[in-house]
Amino acid sequence: xxxxxxxxxxxxxxxxxxxxxxxxxxxxxxxxxxxxxxxxxxxxxxxxxxxxxxxxxxxxxxxxxxxxxxxxxxxxxxxxxxxxxxxxxxxxxxxxxxxxxxxxxxxxxxxxxxxxxxxxxxxxxxxxxxxxxxxxxxxxxxxxxxxxxxxxxxxxxxxxxxxxxxxxxxxxxxxxxxxxxxxxxxxxxxxxxxxxxxxxxxxxxxxxxxxxxxxxxxxx
Numbered sequence: 042x043x044x045x046x047x048x049x050x051x052x053x054x055x056x057x058x059x060x061x062x063x064x065x066x067x068x069x070x071x072x073x074x075x076x077x078x079x080x081x082x083x084x085x086x087x088x089x090x091x092x093x094x095x096x097x098x099x100x101x102x103x104x105x106x107x108x109x110x111x112x113x114x115x116x117x118x119x120x121x122x123x124x125x126x127x128x129x130x131x132x133x134x135x136x137x138x139x140x141x142x143x144x145x146x147x148x149x150x151x152x153x154x155x156x157x158x159x160x161x162x163x164x165x166x167x168x169x170x171x172x173x174x175x176x177x178x179x180x181x182x183x184x185x186x187x188x189x190x191x192x193x194x195x196x197x198x199x200x201x202x203x204x205x206x207x208x209x210x211x212x213x214x215x216x217x218x219x220x221x222x223x224x225x226x227x228x229x230x231x232x233x234x235x236x237x238x239x240x241x242x243x244x245x246x247x248x249x250x251x252x253x254x255x256x257x258x259x260x261x
Contacts, residue, residue: 042103043070043199043230044091049100050254051083051090060086061254063100070199073221073231074261075245077238083254084234085126088201091232093117119148122197126204126234128188129177137179138163138172140187144195162190165216182208193220200224200231206240218244 044067051061060083068074076084089095090102093109102109109117125131134140142159150158163169166186171179176187185208192200200221206214214237221244225231235241241248247261 042067043105044068045101045103046087046090047101047103049090049097049102051086051095051098059098059254061090061097064254064256066249066256066259068230068232070230071225071228072247073225073233073245074247074249075233075235075241076249076251077235077241078251078257082251084251085203086254087251088123088203088232088234091201092121092123118197120197121199121201122192122195124188124192124200124202124205126207128181128184131188131191132176132184135175136173137168137176137187140176141191141194144191148195158194162194165220166190166213180208182210182213185209186213189217193224198229200229201234202231203234204236205233206235206237214240 046064046066049061049064050059052059076087078084086095090097093102093112093114096110104112104117104120132140134143138159141162142155145155145158163172166189168183168187168190171183176184179187189205205217209217218240221231233241233245248258249256249261250258
């Protein structure tokens with residue numbers, strides 16, 4: 042298994058209530074899974090545990106058979122691309138173009154590859170006219186598209202996306218679905234946390250329902 046959670050529980054410091062309680066889940070490195078549930082059910086906390094951003098209060102999170110605590114955040118990030126619900130949390134470069142190219146340059150990609158992929162994703166997400174703009178000056182929808190483009194450009198082995206359709210219109214949701222299906226077809230795994238029932242129904246092969254920090258249903 043690519044990702045495994047074994048009897049994982051989590052609560053925030055100085056709080057009594059468990060956000061995640063004795064949760065067991067596993068994810069293969071392929072296919073598209075949607076995690077759904079009401080607000081406050083623990084979905085976003087769960088994804089941060091999977092990334093090692095949060096440390097489990099109890100239980101074990103494993104990435105490719107190793108405890109995720111054994112990896113640095115940078116090492117996890119090279120394997121798993123993560124799109125935050127609030128895109129401003131991951132936008133830090135001075136221009137839109139540099140935001141997309143940053144991960145590629147960090148991986149040591151050659152200049153021609155960087156240029157081609159950056160140009161592709163700028164056009165694909167209709168951000169070409171903003172290539173020299175400061176990312177935080179974009180609209181919310183444009184920021185969301187930029188965050189997704191920057192993650193996809195790095196071609197991670199696995200993707201975790203928290204509410205990726207927020208701020209996207211119907212046309213751009215369609216583009217996102219098509220692109221994610223292409224990513225999945227290349228043998229990569231994707232986890233989507235979403236309230237967008239129509240989007241989830243169209244794209245996800247597996248549906249995991251979380252409520253009060255526990256798995257209520259899992260068709261996978």
